[in-house]
Amino acid sequence: MSEQTVEEAAFARLVENPDSSQGLTEAANADEPHNALRHVASLTASKVADGLVDPKLVLSWLLTSLGSPAFYVGLLVPIREAGALLPQLALAPWIEAMAQRKWAWVAGAAGQALGAFGILISALTLSGAAAGAAICACLAVLALSRSVCSVSYKDVLGKTVAEQHRGSITGTASTIASAGVIVFALLLMSGLLGRELLVFCAIGLAACLWAIGSTMFATLREQDSEGASDDFEPLKQFHLLKSDPQLTRFIAVRGLLVATALAPPYMLLFAGSEGAFSQLGALVLASSLASFASSYVWGRLSDRSSRRVLQYSGLAGGASLLLTLALGAAGLLSTIWALPLSIFALMIAYHGVRQGRSTYLVDMAPEDKRSAYTAVSNTVIGVLLLISGGFGALAGLVGAGATLAAFALMSFAAAALTLGLDEVEGA
Missing domain, CATH: 1.20.1250.20 (MFS general substrate transporter like domains)
Structure with missing residues (x-):
């Protein structure tokens, strides 16, 4: 069997409909x-x-x-x-x-x-x-x-x-x-x-x-690309937010879904964990198992509809945070299994967010503007992450539980906003 045949056979096992060549x-x-x-x-x-x-x-x-x-x-x-x-x-x-x-x-x-x-x-x-x-x-x-x-x-x-x-x-x-x-x-x-x-x-x-x-x-x-035009100016790329409402809505969805990335430290705080090294190892394990169990599935679903992956991830993220609050209210979050379970559930949503947003942006952006779309989106999210320290102040004022509730609302709001996103796979 030739090397090329081996590559084709492996590729056929990795993807659904290997003969598709769209894009x-x-x-x-x-x-x-x-x-x-x-x-x-x-x-x-x-x-x-x-x-x-x-x-x-x-x-x-x-x-x-x-x-x-x-x-x-x-x-x-x-x-x-x-x-x-x-x-x-x-x-x-x-x-x-x-x-x-x-x-x-x-x-x-x-x-x-x-x-x-x-x-x-x-x-x-x-x-x-x-x-x-x-x-x-x-x-x-x-x-x-x-x-x-x-x-x-x-x-x-x-x-x-x-x-x-x-x-x-x-x-x-x-x-x-x-x-x-x-x-x-x-x-x-x-x-x-x-x-x-x-x-x-x-x-x-x-x-x-x-x-x-x-x-x-x-x-x-x-294959070689033609390259950007000479008048490409970074700051002017923000006009994409005005000229492409879908990009603006996508960034809003992605911005709300940062809740799935920001929540874990507040889950530890809510659980009253002192953050011992062995506990952190258990949380790394829970996060890794969530990625192992869900990433490929999220990837295959993204090939069909990355919009729905973002929607499902938002719903799953909000539900996992409500589960954390419920376990805390029941006095169970300090048990050996509860916090890793909550982290596992949240990380499944988090990996769905990562997979869905990546696939959606690639498929949504015009071929000659993918780098610009990526840069504008990531710059806005970077600014949001810089100011995310405000959640620490919120936790200090109203408690970690209220902060987790705010993260849950953000996740559900993101899921609702995805209803206005276009389907970009196969478009």
Whole structure:
């Protein structure tokens, strides 16, 4: 059996209706089996690395163990999240000017490898405030590199994988990657290895995985693009919010659905957890199991209707948060099973949000504007994430339970807003 035949057979198992070629040129359609498998490999490596260098869990524990001030621990999530989103509008014209935009993702993945390696070296050689400052600086490099990958990936995916296959490809990568993170979570919980050594090894492995992903992505067969026009100006891209009401509504839906990403710390607070390392390991496990169980399914559903995936995710997110409130009211949330169950349910919704929004944006955006649509959307969400610290103030005033109730309302409101979104698959 030839190598090409092997690729075609594997591709046929990954997707529904492998003969579909909607959204691709004839040349790109011929290369789709080759490209799809490389998307899976590269994206899997990147997603595993993301799980190993999680600022909410892994890096927070690392800085605490190194004796870094709480100030630096508090900077980790804003640097990682907003840093990966806000630069994208400025990066969009550079990426749209490239004939082959895969090289932007290659460079971004290599940059993330360097950032992770810098974090490891800093952790091995520094302590206290110096370690906190150095690790935050390296995380900023990683976040900026991630923004390059994010703004370029959807465009490359749109050029190399057909519309009805994109969700299956990205969902497969998420499912495989979650299995790797499950192993990491089990090791954290087992205590078989020293925690500090395990964290150091995980960060080093993440650096290697990003380097491998970069190398694999370079082997994609991407057709040349014409590039952006010379008058492409980043700030002017916000006119898309006025000229395309569907984009504005999509961003509103996505903005409300950030509740599924912001809620977990408040669930811990509501449960009265002290955030012990072993408990965090259990929550990592619950999140990974949710990804493993749902990502591929969400991906296949997204190929049929990513709008409905966003709708179902909003409903599931709101329901899981109401479940958390109900368990708390019944006095059950402190039991060994209740909080992991709540996190598991919420993370199923969260992974649906990630899958649905990614597929919807790629399929909605005009071919020559995918980078601009991605950058505008991510910039607006980045600003929202920067001001999301206000939820901490809300929790301080009215309590974590009321904050979770607000997140539930946001999720249900997002589900309602999806009723006004167009169906973009097969359009």
